[in-house]
Amino acid sequence: MTSASNDPRWLTAEQRVAWLHMVRVLTRLPATLDAQLERDAGLSFFEYHVLSMLSETSDHTLRLSRLAQLTSSSLSRLSNVVKRLEAQGLLRREPDPDDRRASRAVLTGLGLAAVEQAAPGHVTTVRDLVVDALDDAQLDHLRVAHERILERLDPSSATRPDWFDN
Amino acid sequence: MTSASNDPRWLTAEQRVAWLHMVRVLTRLPATLDAQLERDAGLSFFEYHVLSMLSETSDHTLRLSRLAQLTSSSLSRLSNVVKRLEAQGLLRREPDPDDRRASRAVLTGLGLAAVEQAAPGHVTTVRDLVVDALDDAQLDHLRVAHERILERLDPSSATRPDWFDN
């Protein structure tokens, strides 16, 4: 026999090329987004993401456990970051009236102003690096591929925002 | 006028959906790869990446500065990780005879064995989450999109391995 049957199936040359490209994007894109936001707004991408998720809800409020899902972070990491953001006055924590174990994070006016100030530069960076690098068809193909991947990464769609209709 | 001319151009609904999908992939995929490698091989994805890049060269050797480019890491981060990997006997550092400022990292037999042991599980995960989630055309579209994005992220292609022919 030429190969044991429990070999992992290696990648073909084409698959390997595609994967190695993806790894480079996966490592460089977040670093670049972080650098821009840190430089222009004093926020990490993760902090921006947290504030941004809050700003999308109608009452600017989310339970910490939900916020952890939406940002794909551990509760421990989120707890630390929320504490820092609270110390900066960008949000505040309040007990959840419906469940006394839980806390809710509420965006403050200062926090909303911070996201709104940071957003234009961030959007410009996203355009420069991704959206404007692709034509409409290519961006749509990228969306489809990401949807397929997300079905594997997150079958329950727990990380998908509720307001995300599509 | 309805909008000042220096507004950043906001994303259209379609573009926004595509971008939000990408952000979810960008944050969850590396975390998942990390978890699998840490669990099954005791390596972070970054450590695996370092060892893997070394294993791809003919003499299993790379200058640290080159290795930093290939893994998109700061020299500082790489220096720390290389020190740890050296302490574990997975690689060793030696002075570069051609440039006395430089050091080279050389994969040891133990290091090669570690990559070879970790590789099958890693490849299986990559297949499960990405490669097998897409058909050939979709994977090719993904490759093309990533190539366009990399032209923006890394115009000089400094992070592209030399043996990467394509």
Next chain:
DNA sequence: GTCGCGAGGTTCAAACTTGAACAATTTGTC
């Protein structure tokens, strides 16, 4: 040659993340 600037690496302190342990609820089951 030698002067100055830039490249290659290391180190240290400060900041951040992780994972385990913990306390306080809530939920489900009998």
Next chain:
DNA sequence: GACAAATTGTTCAAGTTTGAACCTCGCGAC
């Protein structure tokens, strides 16, 4: 109702990353 199990969130110690400071060496201009 009462008890076990699961959920929510915080905290602490250990490990990792970051950025600035620093040292050594190569390169180019003069």
